[in-house]
Amino acid sequence: MAADNLGVDHMTPVAIIGMSCRFPGAENPDRFWRNLITGTSSVGVVPDGRWADPLTSSLAATGASIRFGGFVDDVELFDADFFGISRREAQHMDPQQRILLELAWESIEDAAVRAEDVRGARWGVFIGACADDFRFRYLITGNLDRFGHTGTNRCMLANRLSHHFGLRGPSEVIDSGQSSSLTALHRALSSLRLGECEAAVVGGINLNLLQEVNEQVRLWGGLSPDGRCYTFDDRANGYVRGEGGGCVVLKPFDAAVRDGDHIYCVIRGSATTNDGGRSGLGVPSQEAQCDVMKAAQAVAGVSAADVAYIELHGTGTPVGDPIEAGAVGEIVGLARPYEHPVRVGSVKTNIGHLESAAGIAGLLKACLMLHYGQVPPSLNFVNRNPGIALDELNIRLVTEVEEGAFTPQDVVGVSSFGMGGTNVHVILGPSPKPAEENDAVYGDTIWCLSGRSREALRETAQVLLRYLVGLGTSPSITDVAWTLSNRTQWAHRAAVVGSDWPEIRHGLEKVVCGNDLAVPDGWLTEAALERGRFMQVASEYIRTGDAAGVMKLIVKNSRKVSLLPTYPFQRDVFDIPRVTGGPPGAASTPQASPQDPPIASFTEQWLNTYADADRIWTVRTLLERELTVVLGGSAPDLDHELSFTDIGIDSMTLLEFLDRINNVTGIDLPETVLFDHPTISELAECVKKEMELKHG
Structure with missing residues (x-):
């Protein structure tokens, strides 16, 4: 099929209703957005101990390699008990599996969907991944265990999620190199379109656990010696590697509206192509990038002039940047009025190139831009690359925060390109505004809090208190109450009763201090007896964990709130396998099995x-x-x-x-x-x- 004929059928819109992430400098989407909008760089040097034991003698002897990167904190931490996983099994699980379990839970909870309500449902799981650093470290140590088979196989990145949550749709791990997670999104959209699943969890993951891989990329010529992505800048000299993961929950747009879901943005279309030998292996093709953008726009039913912003692949390489700029200018820039050039930026300037998770990072950035109506700055830009004629291509790199950035007709493109030539482009549009505005800022309500332990319960109250700092009066307290009631309710519970923000804040403080039922002092007077029903229902919730009674008391037009703090995992340490004793690369002696008592x-x-x-x-x-x-x-x-x-x-x-x-x-x-x-x-x-x- 000729490229011009790709994507002739318009795609049914798909909503993004939940999200989660662990990126460099950001443990959740709220923090990620704050870092973006403040122009924060989260690139630094490798954490202490991460590459303390190089596995090859050449690295051990020379200490060579670039030690800059975007790293996430505490990759060895995991709440195994929360997921019903024994310590032994968790110890032999790739931390990519462990992080994805937590991210999947957080994204589903962010969508205000109870995990128990999706068990047995035709939900799909699509994960982009291309690295097995943990598996290599695990095998070379020689400390093998039966659980290492499922714990280190890449297929389990998706299948473990499907198993834990009881999801019966497709379960796939996609490896197309650096475009893996956006390819996974494209595959999920196709599956929804074909009716293979009714909703989907889509994610990407990448961890940099091997210094040798970093050195291999350096030898290939891809890394920036000074550890920065200078996207479209004349200092462009390669990219800096990053790590992390992210997840989104997808649902057909009509179903999301029917279910009252919060919609971050709408996916209008997507497409994928391959360079197909039009350039050298490892060298991108401008023609192929043009093809994938045209195909995605055709599927979305939009014109190139509608594309107001493109989140670039944007690695900051001297070869790749001019090629991508040429494609963007040819397809989008020159189709727009000269006074309104297409705006572009790259999240890689903030957190580095997350490789197989790079696409999901760009997607989350673009999604949050549409959610907030702002465009954050792209960093590390002073003077344009002389090989990129920005004005002639009608492209403008965003270097300062832009407010009120989009009209209802605008769409945003997201690009991700993989080594070997697999290109993906996705078109996003803003979420339609609700038909009715919710004015229920005040009103008697109940916040349901719960945790698997007393400590988790108190921490839930604590993180909600931190969330409320500087929040003001939006969203409404009843919207938050509705959202909390739509979450899984655990064995340890507390209820906060109130009618305004000061009463809710004071109630949360009481829960932090150990109270299970937090009622405003004024509610206990004789004049407030009509509020006794709320206190009775709150007490019943604490006793039984049934939030149905609470939901009946909440105003009918309450809506799910996005980006509320999710469950505070109680994590333990599960060390990354290390080579100990003997020369680097030598396998250590397997641990002896516990001895049976006589x-x-x-x-x-x-x-x-x-x-x-x-x-x-x-x-x-x-x-x-x-x-x-x-x-x-x-x-x-x-x-x-x-x-x-x-x-x-x-x-x-x-x-x-x-x-x-x-x-x-x-x-x-x-x-x-x-x-x-x-x-x-x-x-x-x-x-x-x-x-x-x-x-x-």
């Missing part, structure tokens, strides 16, 4: 225990201990009456568990016992019976 010790304990209740307690204690051992020192949600499957224990772990039971007790239980007695309580009764048959 059979005699348990048998003696059994023979000295006579009462049935004491014997069953002895066996249960044994089972708990052995299960904890095979799970690596932690057993999430270890309920004696829950099935092993519901606890989240896989079949191979159960077989290892059974082997340890047989070794410690000296009995010979068959594998079928785990299916016939699938809880700790039932298995304890079985073991007790077998011990009585053997020892009396």
